[in-house]
Amino acid sequence: xxxxxxxxxxxxxxxxxxxxxxxxxxxxxxxxxxxxxxxxxxxxxxxxxxxxxxxxxxxxxxxxxxxxxxxxxxxxxxxxxxxxxxxxxxxxxxxxxxxxxxxxxxxxxxxxxxxxxxxxxxxxxxxxxxxxxxxxxxxxxxxxxxxxxxxxxxxxxxxxxxxxxxxxxxxxxxxxxxxxxxxxxxxxxxxxxxxxxxxxxxxxxxxxxxxxxxxxxxxxxxxxxxxxxxxxxxxxxxxxxxxxxxxxxxxxxxxxxxxxxxxxxxxxxxxxxxxxxxxxxxxxxxxxxxxxxxxxxxxxxxxxxxxxxxxxxxxxxxxxxxxxxxxxxxxxxxxxxxxxxxxxxxxxxxxxxxxxxxxxxxxxxxxxxxxxxxxxxxxxxxxxxxxxxxxxxxxxxxxxxxxxxxxxxxxxxxxxxxxxxxxxxxxxxxxxxxxxxxxxxxxxxxxxxxxxxxxxxxxxxxxxxxxxxxxxxxxxxxxxxxxxxxxxxxxxxxxxxxxxxxxxxxxxxxxxxxxxxxxxxxxxxxxxxxxxxxxxxxxxxxxxxxxxxxxxxxxxxxxxxxxxxxxxxxxxxxxxxxxxxxxxxxxxxxxxxxxxxxxxxxxxxxxxxxxxxxxxxxxxxxxxxxxxxxxxxxxxxxxxxxxxxxxxxxxxxxxxxxxxxxxxxxxxxxxxxxxxxxxxxxxxxxxxxxxx
Numbered sequence: 001x002x003x004x005x006x007x008x009x010x011x012x013x014x015x016x017x018x019x020x021x022x023x024x025x026x027x028x029x030x031x032x033x034x035x036x037x038x039x040x041x042x043x044x045x046x047x048x049x050x051x052x053x054x055x056x057x058x059x060x061x062x063x064x065x066x067x068x069x070x071x072x073x074x075x076x077x078x079x080x081x082x083x084x085x086x087x088x089x090x091x092x093x094x095x096x097x098x099x100x101x102x103x104x105x106x107x108x109x110x111x112x113x114x115x116x117x118x119x120x121x122x123x124x125x126x127x128x129x130x131x132x133x134x135x136x137x138x139x140x141x142x143x144x145x146x147x148x149x150x151x152x153x154x155x156x157x158x159x160x161x162x163x164x165x166x167x168x169x170x171x172x173x174x175x176x177x178x179x180x181x182x183x184x185x186x187x188x189x190x191x192x193x194x195x196x197x198x199x200x201x202x203x204x205x206x207x208x209x210x211x212x213x214x215x216x217x218x219x220x221x222x223x224x225x226x227x228x229x230x231x232x233x234x235x236x237x238x239x240x241x242x243x244x245x246x247x248x249x250x251x252x253x254x255x256x257x258x259x260x261x262x263x264x265x266x267x268x269x270x271x272x273x274x275x276x277x278x279x280x281x282x283x284x285x286x287x288x289x290x291x292x293x294x295x296x297x298x299x300x301x302x303x304x305x306x307x308x309x310x311x312x313x314x315x316x317x318x319x320x321x322x323x324x325x326x327x328x329x330x331x332x333x334x335x336x337x338x339x340x341x342x343x344x345x346x347x348x349x350x351x352x353x354x355x356x357x358x359x360x361x362x363x364x365x366x367x368x369x370x371x372x373x374x375x376x377x378x379x380x381x382x383x384x385x386x387x388x389x390x391x392x393x394x395x396x397x398x399x400x401x402x403x404x405x406x407x408x409x410x411x412x413x414x415x416x417x418x419x420x421x422x423x424x425x426x427x428x429x430x431x432x433x434x435x436x437x438x439x440x441x442x443x444x445x446x447x448x449x450x451x452x453x454x455x456x457x458x459x460x461x462x463x464x465x466x467x468x469x470x471x472x473x474x475x476x477x478x479x480x481x482x483x484x485x486x487x488x489x490x491x492x493x494x495x496x497x498x499x500x501x502x503x504x505x506x507x508x509x510x511x512x513x514x515x516x517x518x519x520x521x522x523x524x525x526x527x528x529x530x531x532x533x534x535x536x537x538x539x540x541x542x543x544x545x546x547x548x549x550x551x552x553x554x555x556x557x558x559x560x561x562x563x564x565x566x567x568x569x570x571x572x573x574x575x576x577x578x579x580x581x582x583x584x585x586x587x588x589x590x591x592x593x594x595x596x597x598x599x600x601x602x603x604x605x606x607x608x609x610x611x612x613x614x615x616x617x618x619x620x621x622x623x624x625x626x627x628x629x630x631x632x633x634x635x636x637x638x639x640x641x642x643x644x645x646x647x648x649x650x651x652x653x654x655x656x657x658x659x660x661x662x663x664x665x666x667x668x669x670x671x672x673x674x675x676x677x678x679x680x681x682x683x684x685x686x687x688x689x690x691x692x
Contacts, residue, residue: 045642053639054184055294056225060629067225068183074220075099075123077200080106090119094211097123099219104129108138110173117180124221125184128193133461140175140292141458143167149341151432152425157388160425166450168427169457176292183221185641186293214648221641227252227633232622252631256536256613257336257543259344260550262606264330266581273355278363279328284430285310285370286338288533291460297532298463301454305374308502315556335430336612337533341628344612345430349437367431367442374467375453379416382449387423389439398441420449464507481512517590518555535632536613554585558605568602
């Protein structure tokens, strides 16, 4: 297909070249080729917006995901709607290689994707994703998430390892862990998708079952990835680039971000390690999710319900504990990167072990984790505990007390806390990383007794619609923000109005008036909610979504002070203020009544953030079996897709031949003109003595 474009540009370049003054031929050739021939490319290609790629990820042993060749993958488009279409692409179609356009119903079928993956006649796939998932469910994750980095192994509860007792994600087909040699893009079902279908119907459908004739509608995808093989390989290449290249370019980056945490009672952060007479309950949840496609992880049930519940609980406990301080401190903790082998929790445990955190493991009394809690059947929430650690009489007694206290705390709230009726391991949870260090008492709250209730675990369909977070069509965005949905009323019983605002912000629109009033001016944006952890290129600043949670937690648990912006940034000179005990954030504040101005303020809280990057990268153990080793490949060129009409090979070669012939003739003409320049361009000189 590129010969077609090459022939067109060759003709354009020749015409420009022979019209230039010979003294500036080369300069004008380059300048005008760039300026005058852009229109040729624009006439040939139609760029596609709103395309989302699958990218390459790597761990200690494998590469997975998708990529194109360095010059992009090109193929004739064919719509996959029936089994006959699949046979056409894989066997009988006369114009391979093919770019396959499919509805999500075929993408959701693992066997179809494997057939395409193993075919040499397929050069790419474009998937039209609807807003709602298939009724039967779909999860591209594994059936046993994080099975190799949890607590259960040959040395700890071997009969419980590898989901031998409970298959947590039975719908998981592992598609996200496959390595595709061609690009896969997702498309929205919008006008551009209709334009693609029209292009196919106009040019790629033959008459009476015959093969279509040229020109044919084709697609080109660009998503070339630099990293290959494994994290160990790409990190070795990074090291070579860094130490032996004048212009080093990394090929991959570790996945990671920042954990957000806040003690209920302030802790001195300048002293690390053990705190005397300090007993802490860790109340934890996770902040991240994933899907098959890059940077699109809505994670509504999988992630958002858990951290919204913990945010609401932290806010509710603030006012209660101000009147009656608890006997133990509570550390509200939001872990990043848990989807990828527990990046955030393993880093916090590692820092506690190395005395690099504000407390150590000896200060930890117990762990209470909030998992997926948005899809309760009836009124039940399930309390999962670890049967192995409970064989210790002391741990078992503390777990029993924790369970009893939890049941008492929800009395009268319309929630029934129950324990699973069979002995089974913990579901995938951050608590498992603490148990790898020592046998802590702990409970994981979830809406499932055994296998996940979530039918779309770690998929693009785990969205607001799945949680039934929907709004009447006649409401404005601000009215939607204040509309209390049924979902906000059901799983959470803290504050329906506040929870519905958080659900709206974290599932629908982060750029809303409530969120804008509680963040800094530099963080204001129109980011669509998504929870893929991303890469840790910068070690100094959390991602926008993590910062949003950090600011929101500070506002929900902190205190508004009278400090101005200058003293808020450096309160050390102020009496009764301490940066060792508190953090200080300057926020935009609400909009003033009848004005476009805002009333900013300084909020004092105990909220902090610490690095959530796997210890494997600090230890340089890139094939670690203990810690996460996930990285994301880099790519140099922009990721994009476009469609165009491709001519037959014969016409392409003819166009190229004519272009080369005209180019050669133009070079001969240019040489002739250049060699006779003095004769052709000389002018008759007037006698020097001539006067007028």
